[in-house]
Amino acid sequence: MNLIPEHRALLGVDVVGSASNPGYHLNAVAECVDELLCEALATSSIPRHEVVDWESTGDGALLALPSRYLGRLLDCSQHLDALAAVRNRWQKPEICLRIAIEIGPVGGRPGFYAAKIALSRMLEAKEFKALFGRCREERPGDVASSALIVSEKVLGAAFGGDHTDLVRRSDFAALPLRNKEHSDTAWVRVPGFDPRSLDSFVSPRSEEGAQRPSVQVSNTSYGTNQGVQAHTVNGGVTFGAVPR
Numbered sequence: 001m002n003l004i005p006e007h008r009a010l011l012g013v014d015v016v017g018s019a020s021n022p023g024y025h026l027n028a029v030a031e032c033v034d035e036l037l038c039e040a041l042a043t044s045s046i047p048r049h050e051v052v053d054w055e056s057t058g059d060g061a062l063l064a065l066p067s068r069y070l071g072r073l074l075d076c077s078q079h080l081d082a083l084a085a086v087r088n089r090w091q092k093p094e095i096c097l098r099i100a101i102e103i104g105p106v107g108g109r110p111g112f113y114a115a116k117i118a119l120s121r122m123l124e125a126k127e128f129k130a131l132f133g134r135c136r137e138e139r140p141g142d143v144a145s146s147a148l149i150v151s152e153k154v155l156g157a158a159f160g161g162d163h164t165d166l167v168r169r170s171d172f173a174a175l176p177l178r179n180k181e182h183s184d185t186a187w188v189r190v191p192g193f194d195p196r197s198l199d200s201f202v203s204p205r206s207e208e209g210a211q212r213p214s215v216q217v218s219n220t221s222y223g224t225n226q227g228v229q230a231h232t233v234n235g236g237v238t239f240g241a242v243p244r
Contacts, residue, residue, distance in 0.1 A: 005107040008052060009070040012119045013037065013080070014060040016096040016132070029059055032087070032095060037061060040079040044072045052108070062116070064106055070154065071163025073101055078166040081146040081191045088145065097146040098123055098132060101154050122149045122186050125177040127202075134201045135190050148189045149175065155187050173198035 015029055041048060046069055053064040065073065077099045088094045100123040104115025122128065132147040150158075150172070159169040172187040173195040188198060 005105040007067040007104060008064040008106040009067045009073050010102045010115055010119050011063040011073050012100040012123045014098045014123055016098060029095065033060060036080055036083050039083055040076045043079045044076040046072050046076065067103055070103055071158050074158055074164050074167040077148045084145040099146055099148045101150045103154050103157060118151060127175055127177040131175060131188060131201055135193055144190055144192060149186050151186060175202060
């Protein structure tokens with residue numbers, strides 16, 4: 001019989017479009033992500049030694065921490081956004097981050113854990129990428145620096161009490177997603193965009209000029225008609241005897 005592993009709060013970070021950067025930028029991007037993470041963790045009052053595991057993913061990272069730091073990790077995502085925005089004003093290439101947070105049992109040894117797989121599926125979901133891409137298109141002169149996606153479990157645990165200073169439950173919009181075997185409703189936050197705007201990007205309303213469904217209208221006139229005057233007549237017009 002195996003014991004259930006300790007619950008961990010997981011933070012995953014990925015750089016948008018990093019593969020399109022020239023080869024000589026790739027190492028610089030990876031180093032920059034680590035620097036941003038270290039500074040964001042410190043600003044969020046998360047001691048570096050509390051990071052149980054720090055796994056490089058090439059152009060990003062996956063961190064595991066004791067689950068008690070879940071609220072601070074959510075605030076950490078806001079610090080990452082602010083730090084990336086400041087950096088992008090002065091340095092190239094631009095770094096925009098997709099951030100995911102999940103919680104669940106994760107063992108101390110390398111292996112496949114459901115929480116890590118779920119985090120990866122959220123981070124790489126095409127729906128999440130498309131939504132963040134739409135946000136960036138909306139403000140080409142002021143590119144959004146990050147987008148955060150979390151699971152329903154994270155939302156319930158983090159906002160079941162007073163566990164965050166910067167991030168609020170009301171910041172998030174629902175995002176149905178499907179990535180391989182992972183199908184669920186996740187929750188997304190993009191600094192600078194309110195949930196109503198995010199909802200409209202996920203399920204845009206019909207644009208003006210779109211084809212409207214046809215409606216059959218019948219206009220019927222009974223009795224004696226010396227002349228029928230109308231500004232506009234829609235549908236067919238029928239003349240008949242007065243009904244008895």
